[in-house]
Amino acid sequence: MNEQEQLEESRARVIEVISQNMGLYGVTPSIGRLYCLLFFSEKPLTLDEMKEELGMSKASMSNAVRALLDLNMVEKTWVKGVRKDLYVASDNPxxxxxxxxxxxxxxxxxxxxxxxxxxxxxxxxxxxxxxxxxxxxxxxxxxxxxxxxxxxxxxxxxxxxxxxxxxxxxxxxxxxxxxxxxx
The missing domain is CATH 1.10.287 (Helix Hairpins)
Structure with a gap:
């Protein structure tokens, strides 16, 4: 197993466990996976990027982001020159x-x-x-x-x-x- 595969496997373990326990926050595992995607992302992501990465519909993705925003787990951010909404995981657990x-x-x-x-x-x-x-x-x-x-x-x-x-x-x-x- 190469180092990239090791990194991905390590992240997948955390994503699986965290997403399964997101019921504590009143959200589904798929919303938990979205949160983890943003947590591990090296840059802010658009709805389209998140949708593509997780294979969710745009409506589901939009609802999931809204739920995470309501929980203060995700924040909107701004990047100069980018017109679409961007999102990052909140950094204060x-x-x-x-x-x-x-x-x-x-x-x-x-x-x-x-x-x-x-x-x-x-x-x-x-x-x-x-x-x-x-x-x-x-x-x-x-x-x-x-x-x-x-x-x-x-x-x-x-x-x-x-x-x-x-x-x-x-x-x-x-x-x-x-x-x-x-x-």
Whole structure:
């Protein structure tokens, strides 16, 4: 095996593993392969170049690029004299993770917290209503207690998300292993 083949085989290994794990970011393996293509590319690529390299349709390629742009995994770039849009892989994986984690978890936390608060209020109204049967009141009290535990969990999760948004998490888990070892 010559050195070019070794290089390609090494890259193919990483591309395969990364693309299979892109579900963590909510995208398909083909979008993961596109990201890796841009990651290993020595120059910005156009949609046509990416389409040709991966054998995807132009519509699929456009949707894939849009998904990667939304995840801040890919950026548009400009090169003098080139009229077509060019794309490169984002060079800040930590920020990508922070953005994705905080966006997804913040949304889920807010949605769940709102549902819990609304449900708790409704259950408390049942408990306060003199016409509510004792059987329903007993069940509502159990539900309110369970929902209180969930609310405490979402309060904790909200604080955790905040540490990612403010980068305070880096005080506990630095970006570089050497920084952690110095502590």
């Amino acid at each position: 930590h920020q990508r993770f922070f953005d994705y984690f905080t966006t997804k978890w913040r949304h889920a936390t807010m949605t769940n917290t709102n549902a819990i608060e609304k449900t708790t209020d409704e259950l408390k109204n049942l408990l306060d209503d003199p016409d509510t049967s004792e059987e329903v009141k007993a069940k509502a009290e159990v539900d309110v207690a369970k929902l209180k535990d969930w609310q405490e969990y979402y309060d904790w999760l909200d604080r955790l998300i905040h540490t990612f948004e403010t980068k305070e998490i880096l005080d506990f888990v630095p970006l570089h292993k050497e920084e952690q070892e110095k502590r």
